[in-house]
Amino acid sequence: MKDYKYIITDRGYNYLPEPYKFVSFNEFIQAISNNKIYDVEFRQIKNTNKNILLNTNIFYMDIVSYAVCIDNNNIFYYKIGCEHDFESENIGNCYNKLTCKKCGIVQNVDSSD
Ligand SMILES: [Zn+2]
Numbered sequence: 001m002k003d004y005k006y007i008i009t010d011r012g013y014n015y016l017p018e019p020y021k022f023v024s025f026n027e028f029i030q031a032i033s034n035n036k037i038y039d040v041e042f043r044q045i046k047n048t049n050k051n052i053l054l055n056t057n058i059f060y061m062d063i064v065s066y067a068v069c070i071d072n073n074n075i076f077y078y079k080i081g082c083e084h085d086f087e088s089e090n091i092g093n094c095y096n097k098l099t100c101k102k103c104g105i106v107q108n109v110d111s112s113d
Pocket residue numbers: 006082083084085100101102103104105
């Protein structure tokens with residue numbers, strides 16, 4: 001598996017990588033439809049209230065990951081990773097280099113289109 005810099009803490013198989021937050025079904029579907037998924041990882045996440053394990057799949061992508069988790073009949077969607085704060089730097093013609101001030105992840109963006 002790649003090294004995903006935007007994940008700050010990973011406590012392993014029974015936890016979601018951190019940080020994470022709830023997102024809507026729409027955001028989840030848009031994210032996994034519009035981005036290349038590099039890895040899918042199955043975990044069983046500890047539910048803090050009920051002490052049971054919830055089946056979860058994590059979809060690892062370039063600058064963020066998403067997870068879907070099932071608790072009885074309820075389905076939860078999570079966004080995993082740094083809430084990026086990008087700083088843009090022009091690196092020639094139409095290319096910009098975006099660097100996150102928090103986690104250091106780097107993206108090159110072609111702004112010609
Ligand atoms: Zn970041």
